[in-house]
Amino acid sequence: MIELNTSHSINSNKKIRVAGIIQESIVDGPGIRLVVFTQGCRHNCKGCHNPQTHDFSGGYEISIDEILNILKSNPLLDGITLSGGDPFEQPDSCCYLAEKVRELGLNVVTYTGYTYENLLKKKEFINLLLNTDILIDGKFELSEKDLTIPFRGSRNQRIIDVKRSLESGKPCLIINQ
Numbered sequence: 001m002i003e004l005n006t007s008h009s010i011n012s013n014k015k016i017r018v019a020g021i022i023q024e025s026i027v028d029g030p031g032i033r034l035v036v037f038t039q040g041c042r043h044n045c046k047g048c049h050n051p052q053t054h055d056f057s058g059g060y061e062i063s064i065d066e067i068l069n070i071l072k073s074n075p076l077l078d079g080i081t082l083s084g085g086d087p088f089e090q091p092d093s094c095c096y097l098a099e100k101v102r103e104l105g106l107n108v109v110t111y112t113g114y115t116y117e118n119l120l121k122k123k124e125f126i127n128l129l130l131n132t133d134i135l136i137d138g139k140f141e142l143s144e145k146d147l148t149i150p151f152r153g154s155r156n157q158r159i160i161d162v163k164r165s166l167e168s169g170k171p172c173l174i175i176n177q
């Protein structure tokens, strides 16, 4: 049983360091999505398309309130996508944003270079995982690159239904991927 760790104190003054934001995307998860490209990644995947997102001091800071205001201003959006960089390198800020997005009745897709199994092993990652509806996991593998598959860059990456996975105790892939 995985429980939400409420020991961290965080508020809406919290900021996220980002590489950029796309206000409408149809290629970063189902439906129409606001995409937040977080800044900072330590995975160093060969052939990464976003190397400018790796530097932890790069990009710029933006308040979570500002992101939420962008989200609320567009009624066409189905949810938010946390991409990167790796959102799990800023787990508390991304978790808070994800919580607020879900309170609005919208869904959360999170990309990560970590695998689902590795995320489960680290306490600091659990809260963001619990506030993610769909996880797209794993490093980009150049040898597995496939531009024809939806929402991913390489075939090793998985589209995971987080709620079903946690209930069943094993990663549940979303069908028709």
Ligand code: SF4
Pocket: 041, 042, 043, 044, 045, 048, 049, 050, 051, 053, 084, 085, 086, 112, 113, 139, 140
């Ligand atoms: S996890 Fe994503 S951003 Fe990080 S190196 Fe791999 S492909 Fe690039």
